[in-house]
Amino acid sequence: MIKVAVNGAAGRMGRLIVKNVSEDGQLELVQAFDVSRIGEDAGEVAGVGKLGVAITSASDLEKLDADIVIDFSVPDGALNVLRAAKDKGVKAVVGTTGFTQEQKEEIEEISKDIPIVLSPNFSVGVNVFWKLIERAAELLKGYDVEIVEIHHRFKRDAPSGTALKAAEVIKRVIGERETVFGREGEALRGDEIGVFAVRGGDVVGEHTVYFIGMGERVEITHRAQSREAFSRGAIRAARWIAEVDKPGMYSMDDVLGL
Ligand SMILES: NC(=O)c1ccc[n+]([C@@H]2O[C@H](COP(=O)([O-])OP(=O)(O)OC[C@H]3O[C@@H](n4cnc5c(N)ncnc54)[C@H](O)[C@@H]3O)[C@@H](O)[C@H]2O)c1
Numbered sequence: 668m669i670k671v672a673v674n675g676a677a678g679r680m681g682r683l684i685v686k687n688v689s690e691d692g693q694l695e696l697v698q699a700f701d702v703s704r705i706g707e708d709a710g711e712v713a714g715v716g717k718l719g720v721a722i723t724s725a726s727d728l729e730k731l732d733a734d735i736v737i738d739f740s741v742p743d744g745a746l747n748v749l750r751a752a753k754d755k756g757v758k759a760v761v762g763t764t765g766f767t768q769e770q771k772e773e774i775e776e777i778s779k780d781i782p783i784v785l786s787p788n789f790s791v792g793v794n795v796f797w798k799l800i801e802r803a804a805e806l807l808k809g810y811d812v813e814i815v816e817i818h819h820r821f822k823r824d825a826p827s828g829t830a831l832k833a834a835e836v837i838k839r840v841i842g843e844r845e846t847v848f849g850r851e852g853e854a855l856r857g858d859e860i861g862v863f864a865v866r867g868g869d870v871v872g873e874h875t876v877y878f879i880g881m882g883e884r885v886e887i888t889h890r891a892q893s894r895e896a897f898s899r900g901a902i903r904a905a906r907w908i909a910e911v912d913k914p915g916m917y918s919m920d921d922v923l924g925l
Pocket of ligand 1: 674675676677678679680681700701702703725739740741742743744745747761762763764765786787788789790824897
């Protein structure tokens, strides 16, 4: 069995990861970390009944002892667990978003010592969506590009990591240009990519890239219907990284062979 620790185990994603790990024939939940619900059984917190793994305080990460840690927490929490994973030689699957440039550089540095799968979106559909917008950007050169994302009212970071990656993918095709986050006042469109973050209610996550020309537009949309789209992808990444021994920074492209 592959021993899995979960960081952010009491969160919306962490609870689903705990559930999916407990249902998986190859993975075994051995540890759960969080800053809340400490001491409670991770399975009970996840709604799947007692698993015999109590949630440990994330300030005790020196206790990390697993083959793989799956992190869906906050940027500081992810960095803490990655530092511990590096010290202990534990592989990591990181779904947390909203890292600063400095934090991204530290993750890159840590990946020289351990294999890490890092993805701002673990859903298979979104990874295919990134491929589709890449192709559309090649075919629709000269069209104006705008990205709109919609998420639930509790999301901390804006715009989403998925929207930022969509902009990055497109810039790789059409060349570097400014990203404009919303517009107001005197805001005549230039050559930029516009990115808009809509927040409300319980929307799991929607992304649309618009390629707008004179007289027509193409819209490519991904809609997540359930958070399981993300957690199942992260579980797939965990099973995949279990077989990888070479340290490095891996993406869902590697996991899915895209
Ligand atoms: N990559 C993906 O596919 C994907 C999908 C959904 C969400 N996310 C990202 O995953 C992260 C978590 O999302 P969520 O909706 O589960 O949020 P959430 O707020 O429901 O859960 C976060 C959990 O982390 C815990 N936490 C806070 N500080 C911590 C620390 N220092 N150490 C350990 N745990 C800590 C919180 O107590 C909470 O239980 C966010 O960054 C979100 O954007 C990524």
